[in-house]
Amino acid sequence: MKVPFVWPSRVRFVDTDASGRIHYTAMLRHFEAAEVEFLRVLGFPYTAVETSEISYPRVHVECHYTGAVTDDDLLHITVTVERVGHSSFTLGFAAAVGERPVAHGRITIVCMDKHTQRSRPLPEMFASTLKQHLPEGKQ
Numbered sequence: 001m002k003v004p005f006v007w008p009s010r011v012r013f014v015d016t017d018a019s020g021r022i023h024y025t026a027m028l029r030h031f032e033a034a035e036v037e038f039l040r041v042l043g044f045p046y047t048a049v050e051t052s053e054i055s056y057p058r059v060h061v062e063c064h065y066t067g068a069v070t071d072d073d074l075l076h077i078t079v080t081v082e083r084v085g086h087s088s089f090t091l092g093f094a095a096a097v098g099e100r101p102v103a104h105g106r107i108t109i110v111c112m113d114k115h116t117q118r119s120r121p122l123p124e125m126f127a128s129t130l131k132q133h134l135p136e137g138k139q
Contacts, residue, residue: 002133005034006076007033007037010073010074011030011073011074011075012072015071020070021068021070022070027065027095027105028061028063028105030075030077030095031061031063031093031095034079034093035091035093049123053113053114054111054112054120054123055112056109057110060090060107061107062105062106065102066101067097067101069097069103073097074097075096076095077093077094077095078094079092079093080093081131081133081134081135082106083108085122086121086122087119087122088109089122089130090107090108091106091107091109092105093105093107
């Protein structure tokens with residue numbers, strides 16, 4: 001059984017809106033921080049996979065809030081690999097405060113050729129490593 005990757009992230013006052021709850025866009029920044037650390041742990045920080053030739057723009061993001069999140073809450077964000085395609089991959093995120101689920105979502109990231117501005121195949125070693133973290137049966 002694979003050990004899930006969980007990243008702790010503290011909600012700051014700047015993350016909240018006038019209602020005192022997390023601003024709807026702020027959870028995506030917490031997801032992105034967890035994504036960056038997950039890839040670093042896999043040995044593929046963006047500084048290693050982004051080059052003068054390729055970049056990794058997000059092409060789809062979503063977040064579903066299931067509970068209140070307020071200033072100073074400690075989020076535990078679980079990151080999973082949901083899909084690895086030819087030129088893109090999708091990461092799933094589940095955020096909890098303590099044992100209470102508060103949000104889940106996903107981010108789809110495409111490998112893009114900077115010169116043509118079109119998608120290109122994921123680097124072989126990067127794709128192979130991501131595939132190792134797909135759920136059983138999806139590999």
